[in-house]
Amino acid sequence: MTKALPSVSRPATPGFATFDEHPHSLLIDGDGEPDFGAIQTSEDFLALKRRVTRFIVPATLLFLAWYVTFVLLSAYAADFMSTPLFGTVNVGLTMGFLQFVTTIIITMAYARYAKKRLDPQVDKVRALAETAEELA
Amino acid sequence: MTGANTAINLSVFGIFVLLTLYIVYRASTRNVSASDYYAAGSSFTGTQNGIALSGDFLSAASFLGISGAIAVNGYDGFLYSIGWVVAWLIGLMLIAERMRNTGRYTMGDVMAFRMRQRPVRAAAANATLVISIFYMIAQMAGAGGLMALLLDVHSSVGQAIIIAVVGVVMVLYVLVGGMKGTTWVQIIKAVLLVLSVSLLTIFLIGKFGFDFSAMLDRATQKSPLGQAVLSPGVKYGSSGLTKLDFLSLALALVLGTASLPHVLMRFYTVPNAREARRSVVWATWMMAIFYSCTLVIGFGAMALVGTDKITGAPGGENSAAPLLAFQVGGTVLLGIVCAVAFATILAVVAGLTLTASASFAHDVYANVIKRGEADPREEVRVARITAVCVGVLAIVGGIAANGQNVAFLVALAFALAASANLPTLLYSMFWKRFNTRGTLWSIYGGLTSCVLLIVFSPAISGSKSSVFPDVDFAYFPLSNPGIVSIPLSFLAGFLGTILSKEPADPAKQSEMEVRGLTGIGSGLR
Numbered sequence: 276m277t278k279a280l281p282s283v284s285r286p287a288t289p290g291f292a293t294f295d296e297h298p299h300s301l302l303i304d305g306d307g308e309p310d311f312g313a314i315q316t317s318e319d320f321l322a323l324k325r326r327v328t329r330f331i332v333p334a335t336l337l338f339l340a341w342y343v344t345f346v347l348l349s350a351y352a353a354d355f356m357s358t359p360l361f362g363t364v365n366v367g368l369t370m371g372f373l374q375f376v377t378t379i380i381i382t383m384a385y386a387r388y389a390k391k392r393l394d395p396q397v398d399k400v401r402a403l404a405e406t407a408e409e410l411a
Numbered sequence: 412m413t414g415a416n417t418a419i420n421l422s423v424f425g426i427f428v429l430l431t432l433y434i435v436y437r438a439s440t441r442n443v444s445a446s447d448y449y450a451a452g453s454s455f456t457g458t459q460n461g462i463a464l465s466g467d468f469l470s471a472a473s474f475l476g477i478s479g480a481i482a483v484n485g486y487d488g489f490l491y492s493i494g495w496v497v498a499w500l501i502g503l504m505l506i507a508e509r510m511r512n513t514g515r516y517t518m519g520d521v522m523a524f525r526m527r528q529r530p531v532r533a534a535a536a537n538a539t540l541v542i543s544i545f546y547m548i549a550q551m552a553g554a555g556g557l558m559a560l561l562l563d564v565h566s567s568v569g570q571a572i573i574i575a576v577v578g579v580v581m582v583l584y585v586l587v588g589g590m591k592g593t594t595w596v597q598i599i600k601a602v603l604l605v606l607s608v609s610l611l612t613i614f615l616i617g618k619f620g621f622d623f624s625a626m627l628d629r630a631t632q633k634s635p636l637g638q639a640v641l642s643p644g645v646k647y648g649s650s651g652l653t654k655l656d657f658l659s660l661a662l663a664l665v666l667g668t669a670s671l672p673h674v675l676m677r678f679y680t681v682p683n684a685r686e687a688r689r690s691v692v693w694a695t696w697m698m699a700i701f702y703s704c705t706l707v708i709g710f711g712a713m714a715l716v717g718t719d720k721i722t723g724a725p726g727g728e729n730s731a732a733p734l735l736a737f738q739v740g741g742t743v744l745l746g747i748v749c750a751v752a753f754a755t756i757l758a759v760v761a762g763l764t765l766t767a768s769a770s771f772a773h774d775v776y777a778n779v780i781k782r783g784e785a786d787p788r789e790e791v792r793v794a795r796i797t798a799v800c801v802g803v804l805a806i807v808g809g810i811a812a813n814g815q816n817v818a819f820l821v822a823l824a825f826a827l828a829a830s831a832n833l834p835t836l837l838y839s840m841f842w843k844r845f846n847t848r849g850t851l852w853s854i855y856g857g858l859t860s861c862v863l864l865i866v867f868s869p870a871i872s873g874s875k876s877s878v879f880p881d882v883d884f885a886y887f888p889l890s891n892p893g894i895v896s897i898p899l900s901f902l903a904g905f906l907g908t909i910l911s912k913e914p915a916d917p918a919k920q921s922e923m924e925v926r927g928l929t930g931i932g933s934g935l936r
Contacts, residue, residue, distance in 0.1 A: 309931050311921040323928060331504040339665075342497050346661040349490065349643040350654040356486075357642035362624030363631065365641055367486055372706075374493045375699045381500055382695045389688060400929045 302403045309404035317403060323396040330388050334381055341377060345370050417563050419746035424753045428580055431599055431754075435584055435592030445787040448794060449516040449769045450679035451591035453935075457686035461693020463594045464677050466601030468495075468668070468694070469701060470759040471553050471752055472821050474604065477702070478735075479728030481709020482721050485630075485640025487647055488709060490657070492702035494664030499698060501833075502669030503691040508684035509840050509927040510675060512935065518675045519774035522835055522854070525919035526847040528783065532774040534854040538831040539672040539770035541858060542824050544804065546671075547763045549820035551578065551809025554756045557726060562749075565725075571810045577753075578806035581761040585768070585798045593761050594680055600758040603751050605701050611748075612704040614739060615711040623707070630714040640713070656889045660822060663893030667825030670832035673766040683935045708732055715739065760805065768798035822891050823865050830857030830896040838904050840927060843920055845904070848911035853904030860899050864892035 302317065304310040314320050348356055349367060356367030439447075446452050455463070473495070480488030514520030519535035554577050555570040564570055584596055619626040627641060634640045647657035668674065678687045712721060712735040724730040736748040772794035777785035785793075812820075835853045838845040864887050865871065871878050873885035889895075908915075926932045 309925070311925045311932070312918060314925045314929075314931065315921040320925065320929075327928065335500070335504060338497060338500050342493075342661075342665060345493070346490075346658060349486075350647070350657050353642055353644045353648055357638075362622075363627040363641060364624050367643055368489070368641065371486075371489055371493050372703070375496055375703060378496050378500060378695060379699055382503055382692055385504055386688065386692050389685075394685065397929050400925075401931055404931045 314400065314403055317400070319396065319400045319403065323393065323400055326392050326396060330385065330392075334385065338377065338381055342374065345374060419742055420562055420749045423746045423750035427599075427603075427750055427754050428757075431596050432580075432583065432587075434595050434599070435588035438595050439588045439592045445516070445773075445791050445794075447591065448589040448791045449676075449773065451589070451594055453680060453682045454591070455594060455680045455686075457681055457689025458693055459598060460594070460677060460681045460686070461690035462601045462697060463597035463680070464674065464690055464694040465605070465697035465701070466597030466758055467673055467677060467762045468671075468698070469601065469604060469755065470550055470821075471557065471756045472549070473701075474608070474705070474755055475557070475729040475732055475752055476553075478705045478709045478712060479721065479731035481706060482712040482716070482731035482735075483718055483728050484646045485634070485636070485710070485713070486643050487645045487657075489706055490643075490661065491664065492705060494661055495668055496695070496698045496702055498665045498668035499691060499695045501666070502674070503688065503695065505840070506669050506675070506836065507678050507687040507691045510678045510836075511681065511684045511687035512930040512933050513840075513923055513927050514679065516676070516679060516773045517770050518672050518832065518836075519770065519778070522839055522850060523774075523778075524839065524923050525916050526839070526850050529779050531847060531850050531854075532778045534851055535835075536770045536774040536779075538827070538854055538858055539774075540767055541862075542672055542827045542831070543763045543767040543770075544801070544808070545820050545827070546673075546824040547760055547767075547801075547805045548808035548812050549824070550756055550760050550763070551805050552812035552820075553729075554753075555809060555813035557729065557752060557756070567813070570813055574809045574813065575806050577757055577760070578802050578809070581757050581764060582799055582802035584757075584761040585765050585802075586795055590680055590765060593758075593765050594677075596758045596761060600751075600754045601697065604755060605697055605704075607747060607751050608701060608704040608708060611736065611739075611744075612707045612711075615715075615735075616707055618711075618739075619714075626707070626710055626714055630710045633715075633717040634713055635718060652888055655894065656891055659826075659889055659891040659894035662897060663822065663826040663829050663891055666833050666893070666897060667827075667829035670828045670836060671824070672770065672828070672832070673762045675832075676766050676769065684930055708735060711735060764798050764801050764805070767801045768794045771797045822870075823861070826865075826891055826893040826896060827858060827861045829893055830861050830900040831855075832857075834897070834901045834904050838908075839923070842908075844915050845908050846911050846913055846915045848913065849904045849906075849908030852907030853900050856903030856907075857896055857900030861892050861896040864889075864896060868892065 302310045302313045348370070356365065356370070358366045360366055360369050444452070477488060477491055480491065482488070510521055513524055517535070518539060519532040522535045523531040551574055555574045562573070564573060584592055588595070616623065616626065619629070631638050631640060636645060639645060647653045678690070681687050681690055709731065712731040715738050716731065716734045721728065721731045721734060724734060733745055733748050733752070737745040772790050776793045777783065777790045831854050834857060835850055838849065838853065867885060867887045868890050869877060869885045869888070870890040871885065873883035874880065922932060
């Protein structure tokens with residue numbers, strides 16, 4: 276595998292600093308494998324990580340808090356949950372159904388966010404190690 | 412129920428089995444490599460896998476159990492469905508894509524990625540086998556219980572024969588079809604199941620002039636509990652302890668779902684992380700629709716059949732959906748509902764068998780015994796032999812547990828998955844310092860604390876509904892251990908890591924993080 280690589284050298288400094296030397300900056304090591312340490316500290320990867328965190332941390336906290344609220348209210352505020360809202364449908368049943376609705380909303384929001392904001396960034400990072408992948 | 416009725420049930424079920432076996436056979440002509448057997452050559456689309464995911468997850472317990480729980484306990488039955496739907500968000504945002512990018516065949520692939528291979532893989536396989544076998548015995552025993560109701564088979568020998576037949580058919584699916592065949596069985600079953608509950612729901616709500624409130628009104632009149640069935644507390648509200656038990660259950664449901672080994676393994680049947688994400692989106696939709704329908708079916712059964720008649724029928728709570736089907740659609744609809752319930756048990760057990768066999772062959776045989784040098788063909792042969800052994804174990808266990816109160820086995824499987832698997836997966840994906848000792852402590856800490864707490868819980872001894880009602884060693888007051896064992900496992904993983912002198916491997920950590928987010932190095936497109 277090694278001999279199939281024309282000119283591969285470990286980047287002197289990790290990250291985009293190597294762009295100047297190699298027009299197709301390959302973050303790959305001497306064996307033609309992707310240099311994960313260099314990719315991990317590259318600007319593009321850090322940007323991807325930030326974008327992932329920015330969505331999944333608040334979204335996870337939000338849905339867990341909302342679910343736990345619902346469970347706690349069901350256990351300890353039965354009277355409140357039994358207040359009728361529409362005819363015989365009470366607060367508890369409505370909140371339970373809203374859990375389904377919010378789950379779908381967060382799911383679709385994540386799918387959309389991932390498609391628009393994460394996938395293009397993933398492609399960018401992958402391009403850093405593209406040649407390595409093809410030769411490996 | 413009449414003999415003609417049984418004949419309809421049997422023929423609808425027979426047609427399903429023959430049809431699926433034929434499809435499994437056709438789908439699996441080239442089912443030879445390890446990748447084919449474990450992951451269907453990663454050839455399914457996100458949509459297909461999403462439907463199969465919901466099929467894997469929707470067991471007979473979800474269909475008959477949840478609609479029955481709602482028909483009898485009203486609001487408190489509904490709580491299960493909510494946990495199971497919300498749980499998929501964890502699968503979607505935290506697990507699915509990273510799982511696909513870092514692993515190949517089993518949960519052990521991900522847990523052992525940056526750790527010492529042999530001990531971690533052995534631990535992951537132990538967790539997988541314990542969870543799958545508990546879950547499977549519960550399904551098989553449930554199958555026996557259903558027979559009494561659905562096929563009018565009341566003798567224990569007759570039920571044992573039916574459990575054995577279910578076991579043999581499911582082993583056939585796995586042996587002949589591998590992951591590809593099993594996935595097709597799941598897809599067919601999930602479509603049948605969701606279609607039939609949707610039609611039943613539309614029909615039911617139509618009967619009440621599309622007025623859900625009117626339906627509930629009627630339901631409260633037919634329930635001995637009256638208005639109380641619409642409020643929380645019927646089942647879990649009697650004391651502070653039962654409320655705590657309820658919190659514990661709610662926690663296990665939401666955290667356990669996305670870390671069940673047979674659910675995790677599904678993410679390997681798609682070619683890349685984007686398809687894995689699409690699978691969860693599809694599965695979430697299927698779940699939300701399905702559980703909205705069971706809400707209507709449950710209260711519909713309460714309104715039309717009546718709680719007293721349901722609890723009095725053979726099969727108890729589980730008979731709500733079939734009785735309702737009989738009430739509104741006669742023997743034909745009953746036959747269809749019963750056949751779908753059978754198909755459900757069959758397909759879920761097949762998925763579990765495949766997962767258990769893959770975990771033993773890939774983690775224990777190939778990586779622990781052969782130290783990663785196993786011949787792939789030999790590995791698949793071991794997997795097939797394991798599938799047969801697991802099948803036999805499930806048949807024997809199912810017959811032994813037939814008629815027992817096995818609901819705790821399902822709850823235990825969720826609590827086990829939430830305590831042994833979830834903390835380990837999250838730590839290894841998101842915590843840089845996490846190391847081999849931390850991994851072992853969190854897996855075994857969660858596994859053993861969960862099993863011990865169950866053994867000393869009221870589910871096993873000391874109360875009327877226990878497995879051993881005559882002795883009392885129930886030192887732990889809750890029947891669901893999640894609220895203790897899940898934090899314990901997180902703590903064990905943390906302590907194991909900081910108390911270990913062996914640092915995490917930074918190169919492997921870089922590789923796992925980059926690969927988890929981007930798929931670089933995984934060979935996936």
